Every structure is written in C-alpha cells, then in structure tokens.
Amino acid sequence: MSNNNKDKNEKRSLFLRFLDGIEYIGNKLPHPATLFAMFAFLVLLLSGVFATMDLVVEHPTTGEEIRPVSLLTGEGVRMIVENMVVNFTSFLPLGVVLVAMLGVGVAEGSGFMGAGLRAIVLSAPSRLITIVTVFAGVLSNAASEVGYVVIVPLGAVIFLAFGRHPMAGLAAAFAGVSGGYSANFVLGTIDPLLAGLSQETARIIDPAYTVNPAANYYFMIASVFVITAIGTIITEKIVEPRLGKYTGTPDVDPTKEDDENGMQQLTPMEKKGLWSALFSFLILAGLVLWALIPEDGILRDPETGGILHSPFLDGIVAFIFIAFLVPGITYGFVTGKFKNDSDVINSMGKTIGTLGVYIVLVFFAAQFVAYFGWTNLGLILAIKGAEGLQAVGLTGYTLIFAFMIVSAIINMFMGSASAKWAIMAPVFVPMFMLVGFSPELTQLAYRIGDSTTNIITPMMSYFALIVAFAQKYDKSYGIGTIIATMLPYSIGFFLVWSVMVIVWLIIGLPIGPGSEIYYP
Numbered sequence: 001m002s003n004n005n006k007d008k009n010e011k012r013s014l015f016l017r018f019l020d021g022i023e024y025i026g027n028k029l030p031h032p033a034t035l036f037a038m039f040a041f042l043v044l045l046l047s048g049v050f051a052t053m054d055l056v057v058e059h060p061t062t063g064e065e066i067r068p069v070s071l072l073t074g075e076g077v078r079m080i081v082e083n084m085v086v087n088f089t090s091f092l093p094l095g096v097v098l099v100a101m102l103g104v105g106v107a108e109g110s111g112f113m114g115a116g117l118r119a120i121v122l123s124a125p126s127r128l129i130t131i132v133t134v135f136a137g138v139l140s141n142a143a144s145e146v147g148y149v150v151i152v153p154l155g156a157v158i159f160l161a162f163g164r165h166p167m168a169g170l171a172a173a174f175a176g177v178s179g180g181y182s183a184n185f186v187l188g189t190i191d192p193l194l195a196g197l198s199q200e201t202a203r204i205i206d207p208a209y210t211v212n213p214a215a216n217y218y219f220m221i222a223s224v225f226v227i228t229a230i231g232t233i234i235t236e237k238i239v240e241p242r243l244g245k246y247t248g249t250p251d252v253d254p255t256k257e258d259d260e261n262g263m264q265q266l267t268p269m270e271k272k273g274l275w276s277a278l279f280s281f282l283i284l285a286g287l288v289l290w291a292l293i294p295e296d297g298i299l300r301d302p303e304t305g306g307i308l309h310s311p312f313l314d315g316i317v318a319f320i321f322i323a324f325l326v327p328g329i330t331y332g333f334v335t336g337k338f339k340n341d342s343d344v345i346n347s348m349g350k351t352i353g354t355l356g357v358y359i360v361l362v363f364f365a366a367q368f369v370a371y372f373g374w375t376n377l378g379l380i381l382a383i384k385g386a387e388g389l390q391a392v393g394l395t396g397y398t399l400i401f402a403f404m405i406v407s408a409i410i411n412m413f414m415g416s417a418s419a420k421w422a423i424m425a426p427v428f429v430p431m432f433m434l435v436g437f438s439p440e441l442t443q444l445a446y447r448i449g450d451s452t453t454n455i456i457t458p459m460m461s462y463f464a465l466i467v468a469f470a471q472k473y474d475k476s477y478g479i480g481t482i483i484a485t486m487l488p489y490s491i492g493f494f495l496v497w498s499v500m501v502i503v504w505l506i507i508g509l510p511i512g513p514g515s516e517i518y519y520p
Contacts, residue, residue, distance in 0.1 A: 016242050023484035032467050032479050033357070036364035036458075040371050047375040048072035057383045066383065069375050079374065084367065091366035094359070096317050097465055100149040101355060102348045103324030109347025110332030112277055115270045118161070126162055130172055133158065134231035137176020138183050138224055147177030148462040150320065153469050160250065166473045167485060168240040174455055174466055175231045175489040181417075181451040182444075183223035187213055190417060194443055197421050201429040202439040215440040216447065217512040219504065226500060230492050238488045250473045273335040277327035284326050288312070288319065358468035365464050381413055387427070397502055399435065400445050403428060404498060407449025412457045417450050433519045440515040445501065452494040455486040 029035055051070035059066055070076060088094070107113045133155045140147030152173045159169025192213035199211040266274070291299040292312055299312040312319070328347075332338030338347075372378050392402065410420060424446060432442040454460050458479060470477040510516055 016238075019242060019484045019487060022487065023480045025480060029479060032458075032464060033361040033364050035479065036361065036368045036464075040364060040368040043368065043371040043375060043377065044071050044076075046377065047076070047371070050375075050377065050380075055380065057380050057387075059379075059383070066376055066379055068377060068380065071371060071375060076374075080371075083370065087366045087370040088363050091362055091369070091461075094362050094366070097149055097355070097358070098352065099317050100320045100324075101351050103321035103328070104150070105348045105351025106332070106344055107324040107328035109343070109350060110328045110337050111270075111335060112273070112328045112331035113157075115266060115274055115331070116277075119266060119274060129158060129162055129164075129169075130235050131228060131232045133169060133172045134176040134180075134235065135224075135228045137173040137231075138180040138227055139185065140177055147173070148465060151177055152466060156469065156473065160246070160473075165240055165243040165246040166250065167243055167246070167470060167477070167481075168235055170466070170469060170473075171239050171485045171489070172231060172235040174486065175234070175493075176227070178454040178460065178462070179451060179486070179489050179493050180223070180227040180231065181454060182216070182220060182447040183227045184220050185224060187217065191216075194417070194421055194447070197425045198429055198439045198443045201425040202433065204426070204430045205433045209439065211439055211443070212512070212514065215512045215515045216444045218509070218515075219444055219500075219511040223497070223500070226496060227493060230496050231489060234488050234492050239485060243485075246473070248474045269335050273331040276334045277331040280330040281323065281327045284322065354472070355468065357471070358465060361464045361468065365458075369459075369461075378413055381410065383427075396435075397505060399432070400437070400441070400501060400505070401498055403432075403442070404445050404449035404494070404501075407446045408453045408494065411450045411453045411459075413459060417447075420450065421446060436518055436520075438516050438519040440511055441505075441517045444511055448494070448497045448501065452490050452497065456483050456490045 030038065047068060048070045050068035051072075053068070055068055057066045058064070071080060104113075133151075137147055137151050137155070140151045152170055155169035155171075155173030156166035157169070159172075160166040195211045195213045195215050198215070199209065202209040202211060288299065291297045292307065292310075294300075295305055299310055300307060301310045329338065329344060332343070332347075338344055388406075407420075407424070410424075411417075421443075425443075428446070429439045429442050433439060457463065463482070466482055467477070467479060470482060504511065505517055508517065
C-alpha cells in the first residue's frame, strides 16, 4: 500500500472504516440473485430441521398452535413445484415496477426526462438539492410504491446532473421513502390498517376502546421535518464524503443525449416540448381531480365515497404509468423525437430491457419469501421475539425503547408491516396498557422500529430494485454496498426518533387527534 493510501486510510474514522468493512464483506458475497437462491435453499433445510423439534408457539390472537412446516416432504416438494411460477408472477414489486417503468421508458426515450432534469439543474440552487430529495422521498411514501420506482432513481439522476455522486442521491431518496416510512403530512393506506389491529387488541383490556386511523398523525407531521433534516445531514456529512467523487460511466444518464449537448441551455424546441408536456399533464391532472373531488366521483370508493380505500389509491401505479406516458408522448412528438407509434413502443422495450437482471433477481427473491412464509419460520421468530421482551420485565421509557429495538430486529426477517403488527399487537398493546401506555403510543413505537431497518434488510420487497438501480452506476455495487451506505441513516433515524419519543413522553403532548400517550 502506498504512503498516500495509508495516510488516507488512517484519517478515516473508525465508523467509516466499519462501513467499508461491511461493504467489502457484503460485496464478497455471491450475486444477489444467487444469494436469494441460497437463502431459499437454506430455508428448505431449516424447515426440515426445526420440524423435527418439539417447537410450538401459540398465536397471540387466535390461540392456534404454530409449528414449523417442513418443505422436505412429498407435500412440500409438490407445493414448491406447483407454485414456482405463481410465486414469481404474484410478487407485488415485479408488476408495480414493470408497469411504472413502461411509462418512465417513454418519458426517457422521448427526451422529456432529460430536458426536464436539465431545466431543474439549470435553475435550482444546488444547496437545496439534498433536502428536496429527502423531503420528496418522505412525502412519496404516502403512495407507497411511487417513491421506490420514481423518487429513488430520480434522486440518483439529479445528483449526477449536479456533478455529485449518484449513489448519494439514491441513498438520500431511499432514506426518505423507506426509512422515513412513519413520517408524512397525509395518512396512507397503512394507517387505518394498523389502527384497526390496535383497536381490536386494545379491546382485550377495554372493550369500548377505539383507535382512529390518525392516531399518530401529530407525531408523523413533526417527524417529516426531523427525518428530512437528519437525512440531509447524514447524506452530506457521512454518506457523500465516504463515497467520494464519482468517476464511473452510468448505463443511463437521461440528462445527456450525447457528450456535447448534455448540460447546454434548453433549445427553443425543447422549451416548446416541455410547455406542451406540462399542458398535457395539467389536462390529465384535471381529469383525475374531476373524477376524485366530487362525492360521487368515479375514482372514489363506490361503497363509502371515501378516498382512503378508493380505486385512485388502489390503482396508483396505473396513474404513475399514465403520468409519465402522456407528457412523454406529447414531448416526443412536439420535438420530433417520436415519428410514429413504433418509436413509442421501442422506448418502452428499451427500458424493460435494462431490467433483465432485476427480473432474474426477483424470481429467486420471490421463491425465498414464499418458502419463508410457508414454513412458519418468520411467524415463529416474531412470536418468540415478542415473548422474550415480555419476559424481561422492563417498565417505563426503557420498555418503549426496548420494544422499538425488538420491532427493528424482527423487521430484518419479516417484511410486511401489517403482518408483523397482527402478531405483535395482541401481545404488546394489552401489556403496555397494563403498565400505563396507550395503544396509540405502542403502535407509534412499533412503527418507528419497523421503519428504521427497512433500508438495510434484503427482506424488504423493493430492496432488490434498489440494488438494480445502483448497479446502473457501478456494476460492482451489491447488497453490501446498499447496506453499508444506508446503515448511517438507519442508526441516525432510530436514535433521533427514540429521543423524540422520550421528549414527547416527558412533555406529554398528544401524538394524534384524541390520542394520548398514557392509558389511565
């Protein structure tokens, strides 16, 4: 090693060297697709081993006995063979990504994305890019998949356009979208789902207790500003300095159609195309609002007339597709980039072609997730974790903190937030009520722990997509790169949120409309 490199390494902090070690070890692992295949095989072996043991847990809600299910049996083999295709095609992120990327492909192929991003880069103050990226990520999680398929890759592209490391932009956006999952200005589809589970389990102690969907709303609003600030600081002070200067050659850089005109001022034709695309988008938005705002609007829930469980939110991916497709087509034909329908279709095909490795990865990830569910191993782990915390006998603030840690750890192995809460709520909501904490506070503590490890667990449904996005900028990036890059956010968010909860407890502020922190 040269003296310069030695001096450079000595100057790096212990934490940065720790992250380097995680990345090095993680990237020495096999290809992510191979890794998921190995995980799936390991689950098969473990299912056979645990099934031979006298391992039984009781489901906290139904009282049903849960035992490990071996897949190394005739019935297990038949299940594997018969469901291999279904596991793959029904894996939620696959359809979401493919449909959304069809629209994105048109927007990229027409030059609309490139021109729009150049307009942003040439007009926006560079000092605000990080904070805007994290903030957009946090707000996007209200619509769930939007952030993963749009904001995360866009963050990388915008940072690259500003001459910054694209991985830092990807990380900032991913931190907001997934790490900040319990922060927002609006309620999402997960809020009534969790509140319903909290209410049912609270009635074990108090049969008349109600938990409204906005139970954590005040805390969520405050968290938007806190998570945005912490995400920005971590990006600029830890993540980006560690990554250094980007010297690679990205597979896709929509801000550059060629080396000569990449960041030149927009031409009159490009400006005309952008204004036309904006006009087409406003017409589209007007039609959606016309179908959504009236009480009898066709995009509202036909039974309740509400928006929360409406066709609009349930079909949000379709609207993402259209929102990129229509302006992309408009821009393409106005500027002459598109001559006919074949050009539009070819732009879609080109984008889907870049997702080939991701599709392969999803195939193996889908099998692993399915096997993990069939064997009951995830369910048993969650119940055992809940029982372990219950047996420790902690009280007060320490109990809340320990519960957040357990939630964060269990999230590393079991992805679905609602599925975990369905298991944990019947144990912890009544237990916390008996020591004086409200169901709303218990739910909030769970959500914090669950959110903070989303960004470092391969069990998160969109983790494979994040790896695929990163590999567009450097083929050597793997699971280790993502985990090492995102770990500072995970630690920072957890610590700051923990302090925030304790301060909230000390001051005694309500965490939502009609939601107190203590249960009398």
